[in-house]
Amino acid sequence: MSNPLLQDGNVPVDYPSITVQSMQNAFDQVLERYAQGIERVINSQPSMPTWDDLVLAMDDLDAQLYAVLYGVMPFLGKGQAWSDPILAFHIAANSALDSRFCNEQLQSLYEQLAYSDIGRNLDSRQRATLRWHVERFRVSGASLPKSDKARLLDLQRQITELEERYLLNLDHPDVVVDDITQLRGLSQRSLDELNERARQRGNNGWSIPCESWAVDRVLEEAELGAIREQVYRAFHGRGVNTGSSPDNGQVLQQLALLRHERATLLAFSDHMNLSLARKSAGSPGQVRAFLQSLAAGMKPLVQQWRSDLERDAQKLGLDDMQPWDLRFAQKQLRDAAKIVSKEALREFFPMAAVIDALIQLARRLFGLELRATPAPVWAPSVLAFEAFQHNARIGLLYLDAVQHAGKQADAVFTTYVRNRRVDAEGIYQQAVVMVFSDVPEGSAGAQPLLDHLALRKLYHEFGHALHHLLVRTDNQVQSGVIELGTDGTELFGKLFERWVWNAAYLVSISSHHSDGRQIDREQVERCIARYKREAIGEAALELSKALFDVDLHTKPGDGKTPRQRFAQSREQCGYWPLHAHEHPAHAFDHLATGYDAGYYAYLWADVCAVDIFTRFEQTGLLDRALGQVLFESLIAPGASRPLREGVRQFLGRETSLHPYLQWLQAAG
Known part of the structure; x- marks a missing residue:
């Protein structure tokens, strides 16, 4: 138990002491302990299983495995010596979890407890937890014949391996520029960051990585169309003809077919039906109807947005606007309209002021106190906070918001390391959550500054963290917000983004890094109006990806290529047709990280959030x-019920598309 990754969950992990070897030892030990623990739980049950001896005993095993699996996420960007064993453990841990839900003996014990007099006399949340387990065993194939069960485990192994291959195929070399005139128009900050990237890579000049932050910066600022085109093609060539066999287009198609076979083996008509069995938005028919209604409502707005943008771009000399011209044209039009620039806006949002605003938002809305704590962290810029509510400590939040050496590129996500629960001894086990974002480091030792996109990203991930910390359930399953599905979890990220779309709120939290003054209200309102207009195109692109995802995971064997599917989905929502050099299916990484047949979640969550x-x-x-009211209806119940029920309770009605479409209409 001396291994820092295997300590009590109520004690912060000593991250600086972790080595590759101690991490590997933790992987080996926790997998061995998990297998032995399941056997011990099965063999130690009395004639009638009990809640403590079965459910809470398995909670302990699951919690420790997940804590190691998710607790090492900060090390994924430290190089191959770290990432290789982490990815191998990811496959092994998921295989162990899959095998657990294929175990007939465990299934029998859960069913025996659920259908007994003891089980029927448990409280409502405990009964709901037992029903969850019974259903999970069913959809995991525990009752399948031995040969089918073996095939199922093999399918799940192949799927995990292909997902890892898909992500590895996204690696792409930097675009190296040795003539600064090619980068005319880039801000000094952008030039400095790209020069530093080159220095770190042993290159002269400026290195442009195929990472969102750098690519978007060049596409927006570079005056020369040639460099914009070169960078755009490099970024959209990720996963295409990588030299590996197969490339990502083939990998994704193979993944879809394997997922379909797994679904049919489990008696579902397709992967979409299997996926939605564990999500919040409803049936496949309801999700398709939602997307089709949204596409019908958005298409005229998108077409008008395109027409206006193409007309205005002609005034800039872009008579035949290409995909790599879009961001540049939008920035030029912002400048022409005298909209406050991103560089000027970010000066009013230094990291310290933004973190204080997040802390105050949590306190004002929910009475949640986030108190800085000197917990050992993996990088100097990482902050740790103990979470208290009603003077009781309920969890630990790590905030890794700033880019630093050894951090994954474009790392914007939230990791739920430990769920809040009460163990069999009645000891409270705190929730632990990690928030990652990609705010650029401050220049020359100054504190980092956030533009509007950086604010949106950070508030989005903070919403996930609040959701996880604030649930009021007390077992591993019902406190696991991921059990709400991607749609259920994304709602809270999208909801907390809404605060930074509000001009009055932005003014209230602004504090210029040099003198603390607030930003001008009129400037902010005009800036937000312009960003909302650009959000029409972003929403259309997201909708095309959601439609593609649904089509792929409903009819993977219909003969259509990924390109044909994307062409159809773009046409359906009015977005620009695919350019010859665009290969969106090859770099649609969400479909290899748990959002398969669930990418609609972002739009569903956005509609609910508005x-x-x-x-x-x-x-x-x-x-x-x-x-x-928000806390009681949507947050406190955790995963004890589908989130759409909580939304209905909060609103007093079903969710409506109208506010969202009205928001986009106002932007147009």
Whole structure:
């Protein structure tokens, strides 16, 4: 138990002491302990299984495995010596979890408890947890014949391996520039960061990595169309003809077919039906109807947006606008309209002020106190906070918001390391959550500054963290917000983004890094209006990807190529046709990281979030009473019920598309 990754969950992990060897030892030990623990649980049951001896004993095993699996996420970017064993453990851990839900003896014990007098007399949440397990065993194939069960485990192994291959294929060399005139128009900050990247890679000049932050910067700022085109093609060539066999287009097609076979083996008509069995938005028919209604409502807005943009771009000399011209044209039009620049805007949002705003938002809405703590962390810029509510410590939050050496590129995600729960001894086990974002480091030792996109990303991930910390359930399953599905978890990220789309709120949290003054309200309103207009195109692109995902995972064997599917999905929502050098299916990494047949979640969550936020706009952005209603209806129940029920309770009705479409319409 001296291994830092295997300590009690109520004690912060000593991250600086972890080595590759101690990490590998933890992987080996936790996998061995997990297998032995399952056998011990099975063999130690009395004539009638009990809640403590079965459910809470398995909770302990699951919690430790997940804590190691997710607790090493900060090390994924430290190089191959770290990432290789982490990825291998990811495959092995998921195989162990899959095998657990194929175990007939465990299935029998859970069913025996669920259907007994003891089980029927448990409280409502305990009964719901047992029903979850019974259903999970069913959809995991525990009752399948031996040969089918073996095939199922093989399919799951192949799927995990292909997902890893897909992600590895996304690696792409930097675009190296040795003539600064090619980068005319880039801000000094951008030039400095690309020069530093080159220095770190042993190159002269400026290195442009195929990472979103750098590519978007060049596409927006570079005046020369040639460099924009070169960078755009490199970025959109990721996963295409990588030299590996197969490339990502073939990998994705193979993944879809294997997922389909797994679904049919489990008596589902397709992977879409299997996926939605564990999500919040409803049936496949409801999700398709949602996407089709959204596409029908958005298409005229998107077509008008395209027409206006193409007309305005002609004034800039872009008579035949190409995909690599889009961001550049939008920036030039912002400048022509005298919209405050991203560089000027970010000066009003230094990291310290933004973190204070996040802390105050959590306190004002939910009474959650986040107190800085000197917990050992993996990088100097990482912050740790203990979370308290009603003077009781409930969890630990790690905030890794700033880019630093050894961190994954484009690392914007939240990791739920430990779920809140009460163990069989009655000891409270705190929730632990990690937030990662990609805010650029400050220049010359100054604190980092956030533009509007960086604010949106950080508030989005902070919303996930609050959700995880604030649930009020007490076992591993019901406190696991991921059990709500991608749609259920994304709602809270999308909801907390809404605060930084509100001009009054942005003004209230602004504090210029040099003198603390607030930004001008009119400037912010004009800036937000322009960003909202650009959001029409972003939403259309997201919708095309969601439609592609649904089509691929409903009919993977219909003979259509990924390119044909994307062409159809873009046409359906009015977005630009595919350019010859665009290969979106080859770098659609969400389909290899758990969002397969679930990418619609971002749009569903956005629609729900806008609808919910209208109440805060009417009542008060920091209204404590409304925050309490939100907490009670959507957050506290955890995964004990589908989130759409909580949304209905909060709104007093079903969710409506109208507020979202109205928001986009106002932007147009």
